[in-house]
Amino acid sequence: MRVANxxxxxxxxxxxxxxxxxxxxxxxxxxxxxxxxxxVEALLHRSGDWSIRLxxxxxxxxxxxxxxxxxxxxxxxxxxxxxxxxxxxxxFTVYLWLDRGLxxxxxxxxxxxxxxxxxxxxxxxxxxxxxxxxxRGMMRRLGKHWSAxxxxxxxxxxxxxxxxxxxxxxxxxxPGLYMAIFIxxxxxxxxxxxxxxxxxxxxDALRKLSSILRCYTxxxx
Amino acid sequence: MLIRKTSGIxxxxxxxxxxxxxxxxxxxxxxxxxxxxxxxxxALALADKPGKLKPIANLHPSKYRVDAEVTDYKWITTYNxxxxxxxxxxxxxxxxxxxxxxxxxxxxxxxxxxxGKIDIEEILSSFTQEERIYRFRCVEAWSMVVPxxxxxxxxxxxxxxxTSKAKYVVFETLHDPKRMxxxxxxxxxxxxxxxLRMDEAMHPLTILSTGLYGEILPxxxxxxxxLVVPWKYGFKSIKSIVKISFSEKQPPTTWxxxxxxxxxxxxxxxxxxxxxxxSQAKHRVLGGGIFSGREKTRMFNGYADEVxxxxxxxxxxxxx
Numbered sequence: 001m002r003v004a005n006x007x008x009x010x011x012x013x014x015x016x017x018x019x020x021x022x023x024x025x026x027x028x029x030x031x032x033x034x035x036x037x038x039x040v041e042a043l044l045h046r047s048g049d050w051s052i053r054l055x056x057x058x059x060x061x062x063x064x065x066x067x068x069x070x071x072x073x074x075x076x077x078x079x080x081x082x083x084x085x086x087x088x089x090x091x092f093t094v095y096l097w098l099d100r101g102l103x104x105x106x107x108x109x110x111x112x113x114x115x116x117x118x119x120x121x122x123x124x125x126x127x128x129x130x131x132x133x134x135x136r137g138m139m140r141r142l143g144k145h146w147s148a149x150x151x152x153x154x155x156x157x158x159x160x161x162x163x164x165x166x167x168x169x170x171x172x173x174x175p176g177l178y179m180a181i182f183i184x185x186x187x188x189x190x191x192x193x194x195x196x197x198x199x200x201x202x203x204d205a206l207r208k209l210s211s212i213l214r215c216y217t218x219x220x221x
Numbered sequence: 222m223l224i225r226k227t228s229g230i231x232x233x234x235x236x237x238x239x240x241x242x243x244x245x246x247x248x249x250x251x252x253x254x255x256x257x258x259x260x261x262x263x264a265l266a267l268a269d270k271p272g273k274l275k276p277i278a279n280l281h282p283s284k285y286r287v288d289a290e291v292t293d294y295k296w297i298t299t300y301n302x303x304x305x306x307x308x309x310x311x312x313x314x315x316x317x318x319x320x321x322x323x324x325x326x327x328x329x330x331x332x333x334x335x336x337g338k339i340d341i342e343e344i345l346s347s348f349t350q351e352e353r354i355y356r357f358r359c360v361e362a363w364s365m366v367v368p369x370x371x372x373x374x375x376x377x378x379x380x381x382x383x384t385s386k387a388k389y390v391v392f393e394t395l396h397d398p399k400r401m402x403x404x405x406x407x408x409x410x411x412x413x414x415x416x417l418r419m420d421e422a423m424h425p426l427t428i429l430s431t432g433l434y435g436e437i438l439p440x441x442x443x444x445x446x447x448l449v450v451p452w453k454y455g456f457k458s459i460k461s462i463v464k465i466s467f468s469e470k471q472p473p474t475t476w477x478x479x480x481x482x483x484x485x486x487x488x489x490x491x492x493x494x495x496x497x498x499x500s501q502a503k504h505r506v507l508g509g510g511i512f513s514g515r516e517k518t519r520m521f522n523g524y525a526d527e528v529x530x531x532x533x534x535x536x537x538x539x540x541x
């Protein structure tokens with residue numbers, strides 16, 4: 001399906017504003033002192049949550065595009081990925097500055113000795129590299145290496161989710177859900193599984209489904 | 222003998238306590254509503270002060286008061302780890318609202334001469350209720366300063382005459398998934414269990430707490446009766462206790478059983494022994510705001526003078 005450029009531009013603007021909403025809410029709550037007893041923890045958790053969520057949404061673009069045969073979805077992927085990086089940057093900044101008070105000694109011990117922080121840091125470095133090389137110019141310059149480099153987004157997703165899983169004390173529901181989504185998104189990319197689902201969701205199958213539904217609703221009308 | 226009438230006021234004219242309180246509430250809510258129009262935060266802050274729960278009768282001051290700013294009531298009552306009422310710090314304040322804490326009895330058994338039961342009302346009336354302002358340090362590296370109300374645990378234990386075999390004291394939280402909704406799901410091995418060595422239990426700093434800020438305990442803080450051991454990480458201070466037993470052996474305890482490498486049986490606050498996943502050298506004092514930074518954690522949470530002798534000769538790294 002082709003979508004006019006004008007619509008893509010409007011879509012991008014709307015998506016940009018939508019992706020900013022969690023950050024604006026966070027800023028609003030901080031200014032209103034509505035972040036609770038432990039505002040630094042609230043900032044850390046909420047920025048981290050949104051980074052992982054946006055990264056998973058970014059990883060969902062390719063499967064969605066193929067399942068729905070809507071090629072234009074790809075044009076929103078870079079912005080989603082950059083917002084995942086934006087929230088990771090916010091998360092990392094809050095950690096360095098507000099949580100650890102820029103105490104580099106403590107921070108380096110954390111990164112070197114605490115596995116969940118190590119993984120989170122590595123995920124952040126990957127996202128940083130991908131963000132820096134996300135421009136059209138960089139794509140051109142890197143050529144075929146660009147897509148190889150950007151395969152690392154899968155590692156960032158995995159490390160990000162494990163980073164969350166490893167810091168939890170007893171309630172694994174939210175990180176567990178993210179891990180499940182991550183695994184499903186990876187399975188889409190595993191050859192045979194991908195093809196089977198593609199067939200199941202091909203436009204033919206969808207057309208059949210919609211005609212069945214239409215018959216059903218008209219019979220009942 | 223002449224019995225003089227003290228006043229001309231008929232008893233029917235005297236405003237009952239409950240009506241008086243209702244009026245106070247009415248006036249207060251009016252003030253809040255007015256303030257709320259102009260400043261929602263102020264209204265919220267006022268509503269988050271104590272004054273809604275029953276005051277503790279005959280509250281005595283005590284010498285145990287740390288020289289630090291007491292944490293706001295609203296932070297102590299909205300930032301709770303009480304897994305029986307859900308995960309997430311702010312969840313228990315909402316889900317424990319309807320929790321009924323009367324009637325409530327505590328059963329005491331095990332290695333003692335006089336096992337039996339004691340009712341919460343008897344606990345409130347027969348032990349001198351003191352205000353104890355303690356530092357409270359969570360294993361998650363945050364802390365508060367809490368004005369508890371309570372009495373020495375030892376005072377209660379002595380009534381049941383523990384025998385020479387009693388080496389440990391074991392505590393159990395209520396197990397009733399109908400009243401504690403999160404007990405329907407796993408997460409922890411219910412009921413929550415904790416334990417102390419006999420000398421720790423008999424230490425004058427160790428209290429059974431019945432209240433907070435001069436009133437009975439809010440549900441989310443472990444009503445109606447909880448343990449407070451100020452030199453240990455918060456998870457030792459078990460909430461909503463229904464059972465206390467004397468035991469010859471060290472009992473299995475909840476968090477220690479779940480992750481033995483992360484949560485020790487002793488769980489003494491110790492800045493030199495890190496949690497495997499995070500440092501214990503510093504903690505964040507709650508209520509300080511975004512830019513408050515962390516403070517250095519002290520050995521035994523600052524109670525080393527009082528309790529260090531309990532652990533003389535013990536390797537505190539191995540017995541963390």
